[in-house]
Amino acid sequence: MSRSTMKPALGAAVFVPYLLLTACGLDAGPESSRPPMNPETALTASRAPIHKGYTWNAASKKWEVVHYAKVGGLAVIGGDIVIGPVEEVEARTREVDARGGPEAGGVQAQGAVITGTQDWFRWPNGVVPYTISSDLAQPSTLAAAINAWQQSTQIRFVLRTASNAAQYPNYVTFRATDTPGGNFSYVGMQTSPQSVQLSSGATTGIMIHEIGHVLGMWHEHTRTDRDAYVRILWENVDPRYTADFDIRYGFTRDVFAYDFNSIMHYDSTIASKNGQPTVVKLGGGTIGVNSVLSVGDVNTIRRIYSIDDSEYFVQQLYTDVLNRTPDNSGYSYYWSSLKNCSGDQTCLDLARVAAARSLFESAEHRQQHPELDPNSPNYKAAYINNCYTSFMRRPQSPADGSYWLDFLNSTGDYNAVIRGFITSSEYRSRFM
Secondary structure, three states: OOEEEEOOEOOEEEOEOOOOEEEOOOOOOOHHHOOOOOHHHHHHHHHOOEEEEEEEEOOOOEEEEEEEEEEOOEEEEOOOEEEEEHHHHHHHHHHHHHOOOOOOOOOOOOOOOOOOOOOOOOOHHHEEEEEEOOOOOOHHHHHHHHHHHHHHOOOEEEEOOOOOHHHOOOOEEEEEOOOOOOOEEEOOOOOOOEEEEEOOOOOHHHHHHHHHHHHOEEOHHHOOOHHHOEEEOHHHEOHHHHHHHOOOOOOOEEOOOOOOOOOOOOOOOOOEOOOOOOEEEOOOOOOOOOOOOOHHHHHHHHHHOOOOOHHHHHHHHHHHHHOOOOOHHHHHHHHHHHHOOOOOHHHHHHHHHHHHHHHHOOHHHHHHOOOOOOOOOOHHHHHHHHHHHHHHOOOOOHHHOOHHHHHHHHHOOHHHHHHHHHOOHHHHHOOO
16 A cells, blocks of 8 residues: 555555554455455444544644544444544543543643554564464464565564563564454554454455554555545445545555555445445546555555654654653654655755754763763763664674764764764664
8 A cells, every 4th residue: 555654654554643453354264265345344233333532643733533433342443443442532532522622722632642643653673573362363374464574574573572571562462353253453553552353264465454554554545645546435335334434634644656456455345335336446447355465565664664754763763762662742843853854855864863963962861871971081982882872773892993982082073973873874774
């Protein structure tokens, strides 16, 4: 898919500022015998009626209205995207409404950000730690789906164990679904327990789709530009599913061209009340069930996990320098400084250096590394060594020589030092 993302979703639709849970599949037989209907439609009966709620858009700094169904205690939008437990979403909705609604002045997210509402939550370093529950029916099918992503992109999946648990506080668990026939997944990385629920009949294609959500991808047909490529035949849509065709204006970012072949695209008879098409190409033509990654899917993930992507760059800075996910205000500040460059490369280079240096010289980073005391006679040496540990993720070695320390001693140009590290081939190779 050409995502709409993590602002909330990308060229496919990519997750950019929102991380939500999706329920995408029904029990199905082998992919060759899958019915010409998206398996999400099996949840129709259990998902009605539709309720109104809110999720916080960290990029626009406002609440976005969403329409969700209640499935197994989860609030689900778009047929397969979970925005949190029903109790949590209902409490949030009551609070926002009590303050005058999403447009009222002073109505902001309080405390921890809502699960699934931050576009920066892609997986740090492109690594997805995971566990597999003993109740999962098809671990070999899951392995094939994981391999499909690993063979085509820079994403790597690491089995989380007792020995590496401390290294991977955020991870995803693949387990059997609580809803018969349903398949669900959060969009992007969560900072709370997160799982992908898979049915016993989930095919490799369905699992690839669910992992697409885990990585930050939304449904292709919810892109902001979808009306230029497809037509929704509302007269054929089951009224219980109309919200599943909402364009996610506040949640997605379109990265590449619209992709009919995306693993994240609905097929033409999804949510049909009469067996007739609900989504067709402009100019004619239907859309089949996609069970393998498209070129657009691969390019989208390669793009949103590239260090050249401003949103990912800011998130990765927080991981590398402060060893945590971004806070709302900090992320918005640094991301806005990059966004305001409007693609001008000189401006972007300066803004990236400024962001990296600001976090590197922050009080929080210095508290973590007391040797970075500007008044210390060894400050410059400590500064260089910490550039290696932060940006290269390794200690400085004798083979590195003393170039940067000599440079800093002679010029005092800290900007040039930071620029040298974050533009180096070694740094960039971490994200390829």
